[in-house]
Amino acid sequence: MKKKLLFTACLLTGLLFINAGLNKFLNYLPMPEKMPEASLKLFTAMVQIPWLMSLVGIAEIAGGVLFIIPRYRALGALILTPVMAGILLTHISVNPGGWFMPVLMTFVMIWSIIEQRRQYLGLIAR
Template identity: 30%
Template sequence: MNSKLTLVVRILLGLILVVFGANKFFNFMPMPPMEGAPGEFMGALVKSGYMFPLIGFTEVVAGILLLINKWKGLALIFAAIISVNIVMFHLALAPAGIGLSAVVAVLNSILMYANWNKFKTLF
């Protein structure tokens, strides 16, 4: 795969993960109010006391690893776990926000395909 394309995709995914992960700690992009099942789900994650910080930490670590181009395999596995859960949340509970979650999943898929030699032993 084109190395310039993978560089752009890697940096873009890394930035998205770092920004949205850091937002879970510093709340510089306030979350819009959610009602019903999405609000209850997010409220439960926040009330657990550990889940939001764990998700944010995982996003930041994966994003930084992608940005500095170290341990890409580990970073992409972390990002895959995150992106699958984001997509499932939006498919099941908040379909209006599926756009960014689909972008994250596609970027992650492109990078996993480009680095398939690191993952083929898993399958």
């Protein structure tokens, strides 16, 4: 039961990352009409660096796909951790009203990392 629940949570989280990454290239989700001024300034600054959004989009797509596949979930979590940290910090500091989804996704990633902690031992072993 626990494995099925973890897989479902990782599937949904991975799909959210894939969706966000594809949107960076295809722009199919409209921008909100009323964005907080701080969010608008941050987004405008990020768009000024031409390769940044592409890099984040590729990381979200690749990490999301790997996070869905149980065998490669640990690698997907490694790729998505810096992206998730940026998302979480942005929502906490710039847009405090939208914190629920990033916190939930962070919880799923931490749960996945804890469940697969043995796979990370090779990174820290001598």
